[in-house]
Amino acid sequence: MTPVSHAVLRFAARPGAVAGLVVLGLLAFGNLLPLEEMPRALATAVAAVPATLSTAFAAAAVGTVLGVGWGGLAIFSGGVEIVRRLGGLPLLLIAALVPGLIGAGANVLVAAVGLAVAPTVAVPANAALRAVVKRDFVVTARASGFTERAILVRVILPNAAGPLIAAGWQALAPALIGVILAEIVVADGVSWGGLLMGSAGVNAAASSLAAALLLCVALAALMGVARGLAAAGRVEGER
């Protein structure tokens, strides 16, 4: 059995993780569901979710790339301490306010939220990379004459991939909150954030409640998948 199949089995052994993945799939492709057969308020909320969720996924991807890079560099420079200092700064709020302030579009929002969630990824990514760097097979590869670049690409990253994916997934929930807040700032009636604030013209209260319910469901699903990924991504031999 390959390490990947082991990881998939460990993920599948957690019903919450699998259910979370299914729920996220349904939410992400909500537009394909039979919306006309749903109550109007719920259909309005379900239709608003995919755009917000895809923006949050993009922002989390940016945050993951930046966070993993940050966590990797911090092995040599001790830059994780900066993350702790940034902890007192409301980065997500600042990121959500930037597009509204400068009148920018989705790309700036993705970049700003990605930057804001990068510290969330940097700390666990740093821990995951440090754990792999200390392992015997890395020392063996170095002793065998592999270049540092080859060790990074062919030994460290593949072995740290599971924990790094789990670390990146942790950025999704804050990214979703950040994107929703940015939508609140813009006060757009058809977005998820706009619906939460009751900006939908007709049936605003019911749409707002439906949007709140979907937010709870989405966050619970994200957390369920995060627990599954944490279990799946555990480095072999680790307890």
Added chain:
Amino acid sequence: MNPNIAVHRLLAASPLLVALLVVALLAGAGVSEAWEALVGGLVTLGVLAPPILVGMVAGAMAASRVLVAGPSLAGCGLRVAGVIDGALPAVVPAVLLFALGADGLVGAWLAFLAPAIVHGLRSGSGAIDSAGGFLAAIGRGGALRSIATRHAVPLAVVRAVEDSTPLIGVSAAVVAAVEMLMAVPGAGALCIGAAQKGDSATVAAGISALVAVVAVLDAVTAGVAARWLPRGGGA
């Protein structure tokens, strides 16, 4: 509370605050914006501190009593709290409460109470679980109620208060959304309102106020933990 730890935390946050205030001044914030932000920060402190402290203490006390009493139906409730902690941002109860007609400061308090209770339940049960050996040792031969009251409850409560700092820091965005929904004139709502008007000076002043609120709460919770959290007890 240990005043030394609290002062140290406040001093550690001060360079960040000074930097933010300089940014606010450079962005053109005048006396009126600074005053508005200061009042907003105090309102936010008033919105956050009571429900978080009451909710987390209540949750932690409930968790410690349930766990010390042994497995029961309420124990399943604790497991549920562990699952939904983090999936219930205060904006969700806020929407529900707003639909029911609650708004203003009381509405915001009630909105923050539910996630604080859930977090207190989880944090408290985690503290008791990790201190199981310690509690068993001190409780040998004692009555369960006495163990819960004298040891488990304070342990869970202090750990819950200590754990509240990231809850507060991470959820500044949620605080702003709740203040906006409930029409509370706090620093978060001030930031959103100013961003909608493109007023960067007021946004910078409002962010400084929020950072100050987080720094004060962080200093208080760190001081509480330093004074009352048992050392070497496995907690």
